[in-house]
Amino acid sequence: MIVLDYPYVSRFLTDSVMELGLPVLDTENARRLTGGAGLNFIDEIEFSARLGVGTRLYTNSENGLEHILRCRCNEDLVRQVDICKDKALFRETVAPLHPDYRFARVAIDDLAEFDVSGFDCPFIVKPARGFFSLGVHLVKSHGQWPEVVRTILEEREALNAEYPEGVVDAGEFLVEAGIDGEEYAIDVYYDGDGAPVITNILHHHFVSGDDVSDRLYYTSARILRERLEPFTDYVIRMGEACALRNFPIHLEVRVTPEGGIVPIEANPLRFAGWCVADITGHAWGFNPYEYYFKGLAPDWEAVLSTREGEVTTMVIADVPPGMDRDRIAGFDLQGFQSMFDNPLELREIDYSAYPVFAFCFARMDEGGLARLKTDLTEDFSRFVTLKG
Template structure:
């Protein structure tokens, strides 16, 4: 079964739903986002009945989780969702894998009183329920803490203006030890026995030491060959700790200089958000949604042999929080697209509703990635026409 909700539903996802014959929970959001696609809509009673019988479910967006949790007709599924959605609970659940890692829950109204020397700096502060790097701050030294608290106080009102409280909440924060190393985002489903099946690995590239944005992700045969087996082994351990079964999730990790794998967060009942999971089809030629619902395992040896030397990238056209989006007259989409030599897909996003104007998927020789990184370090307001 599928739950569709904002912010975005791709044509590839709706086509996949039709090909797989998956029913869709009938909501105003689903009908608005799916357009004229002839989906098989079911009401909440039938949805709940199928869920109670152990039917597989996929949500394109964490906005849709409330529909799954509200019926409480599958307590084990609700338990798995809760572990992922509450970042502090996730940390607590996998703490046995990382006994030396330090973190702390702090209610919003106690942030100003938190002693920043309690954790060795630098550290990260973010909402326990969060999404899309909203409300995330890096604190390098104790002296930086008051400024971070003021920034969080200023941002808090805006957090739930764009996403519901079930997705992003400013009521409680997790303060956690910063993890130095390369960051990766892994799309994975756990089968009925709890064995993880990876459908893609994306390298999340940051543009500077202070960057916490989601601007650039990419995958390549080199990344898959290097990390598929180590990440699969690690995700098996995570799955055992969390009790994941018949469950799909998007898990972010960092790999330290010493080779340790540490989790950042797990996002329940979906692969990469905003239908970025479609990038798997562009990069590797198979359908990740089909893999999950049919419990298919990609033949990575054959797939990677055919895709040497190429990187498939996703770049988000983000907008700074300081920009008055109501003053935007238009976006130079042609200019944004010109940054890529081989564009695969350009998705125009409603920048009046979200602080993003586009998602771009592109293919290029992996050797050209450094040049792309230099190009996208620019402020994307150069593509914005205001006035």
């Protein structure tokens, strides 16, 4: 089964749902986002009954989780969702794998008085339930803490107004040690026996040392050859610690300079959000949704042999920070797309509702990737058209 909800449902996902004949929870949002034609909609009664007997489930969005949590007809599924959605609980659950990692759960009303002297700088503070880098702050010095707390208090109302509490809850925060190293995102599902199947690995590139955005992700045969084996070993141990079964996850990790793997967060019941998981089809030629629902595993040696030297990228075009979205008349999407050597797909996003205006998937070689990284050191204000 699948739950479809905002912020975005891609054509590729909709077509996949139709081709696989997946039951879709019948909601106003699902019908609006897909047009409804050709989909196998089921009501909440049937949805709950299927969930209760362990039917495999996927949600394209964090927003869809509220249906599972409200139903509570599969307590083990709820347990798995809670472990991932509550970032502090996730840290607590995998703590035996990382005995030296420092973190703390802190209520928002206690942030101002919280003693951060025990954390080496820089460290991170973020909502215990969060999404899309919302409310995430890098604290570079202990003296900066009061300023960060003031910013968090100012953001609280906006965060809770823009997303459901099950997606972003600005009432409780996770304070955690910074992790040196390269960041990766892993799309993985656990089968009925708890064995993990990795469907993609993305490198998350940051444009600067204090960048916490989601601007650039990319994958390549080189990345898969380097990271598939150690990441598989890690997700086996993580899955055992969390007792995961019939469960897809978008897992974000850092690889330290010493080669250690430290998780950042695990996003439940889905692969990469905003249907960015579609990049697997662009990069590797197989459908990650089909593989999950049919219990298939990629033959990585065969897949990678056809993609040597290629890099597949995904860029999120965020609205420049601090820009008044009410003053924006539009964006130069052709100009934005011209940044890419071989654009594969451009998705226009409603910037009045979300802090981004487009996504672009593209293919290039390593030289093109280097140029793209340089281009992304600038914000996207050059593509903005202002009113009047």
